[in-house]
Amino acid sequence: MLHDSRALRRASDAASARASVNSRRSRWILGSVTGGVIGLALTAGIVAAPAAGAELPDTVDHVTALVTGSDPLHKTVDDSAITIKLAKDAIAAADAKTAEVAGSGLDLAGAPAAVETQDLTAWIGQLGDRDSLSDRELTSLTAYTVTGTEAVVAETAALQASYDAAQQAKAAAEQAAAEAAAAAEALAQANTVDGAKATARSMASSQYGWGDDQFSCLNSLWTKESGWNYKAYNASGGATGIPQALPGSKMASAGSDWQTNAATQISWGLGYISSVYGTPCSAWGHSQATNWY
Template sequence: MLNTLSHAVRSSNLSVGRVISSAAAIIMSASIIAPMIAQQQESERATQELSQSTGIHHDQLGVYDKLWRDRLEGVAQQSLTKAESTVQANGAKADVAAATSAAKTAIAGLDGYKKLDDSQLRKQIDTTDAATAALAAAGVASDQKAAAAAAAAAAAAAAAQANANTPDGARAAAQSIMASTYGWGGDQFQCLNSLWTKESHWDYQASNGSSGATGIPQALPGSKMATFGSDWATNATTQIKWGLSYIKGSYGTPCSAWSHSEAMNWY
């Protein structure tokens, strides 16, 4: 009697165990299958909406998907081409290095666009376009900065030339050039000052009506001074450089040239 009762209990326990195991299996299967079912339902819903919005039967949507993917890849290629062109146009500008680096990183991410799914591809296109726009803007700012610097340098050069074109400015320029180029000091400058004061009063527009001699050093003809610059007629510094070279080659020093001028009334 006891053995029979024990056997019945064991059988009952095994049955309960089987039921519990089966229930657990069903629960585990549901946790795996449920998301798959939900995903399938979402896909079907999206397909139905796409079919309704495009008027294309759902059996033909594969063709539509192919056309959409081709269009998306075309946009990616355009984005890539524009980014590469923008990098090429601005990459040499040192002050846009950070923007250039960001654009290159975006290009690298988009380069293998055929391997990206639609979602990843759209995101990478947006990232690349944003990096390209940022680099283009930085390039424009760099160009404007360079243009402003060039304009400032040109204005400074024009101001310096205007100053050098005055008698006092021409004297200062001559003293600086003769010291740096020929090693002549203050004594030689005194001779030069006497010589060119006599010749032209340091007026870069001076012209001798009878001989045709021109400029501060009274070159004859004035076009000789073009060997030191095409602006010889309007730039006192160009005239001074030519005149000092002429004195060096013909007399050795300004004092020798002045001595000759005093004796002969010309040099």
């Protein structure tokens, strides 16, 4: 009877140890140890009855040895199983991120575009055959694998950061390109005859308080001078642009883009008319009388 009780307790010990490995816990928790010891003590009392009381200390010592490391080979094997699981998870995450980055085609600005996992994979393979390893070899390989796992996790995090930065840079570049395209489209529209007239009407009203009567004179004046063409150029005299500034470089005072932007030319032309003639109608009257303004 005593022999059977001891065998039962040994089987219970082995089952508890296997369950501890399968739980994949990375740390041994003292509370769990205490609970396991108490549970085994209670089980021993029920199965073996008082007569087996003398054997109870042997059961407690055996379970404690599995947990605390007084039986180092068993504990190292259990730790290795957890280490392998964590390492495989790290490799899977690294490989997935490497594949995602490669598929994106993004430039990581010189940062590594992949996480190297070959060494860690090799160590996992060796740990998989841990029954053939000595205690010392098992301990060393487990340490290598833990260190390698930490390195792979860190490199994966760095790759993620580089990938995020590349995605942000791409988004910023796309936004800048879209804004540039929109600005170019707006400029092209403003540089048309109708666009230039609309700009001139708006500026004349908002900046000088000139109404439709003055705009009518301005329209007649600049239709005669340039046909509202911002590229107009008088080869014989050098007058340039919608207001036919002479020389055209005068319009640089209104903006450096005076050669390509009708609005800049119009801004300069309205200022010229205001300072020299007072109003567009006065400038138009002078043009009609002298053929220039």
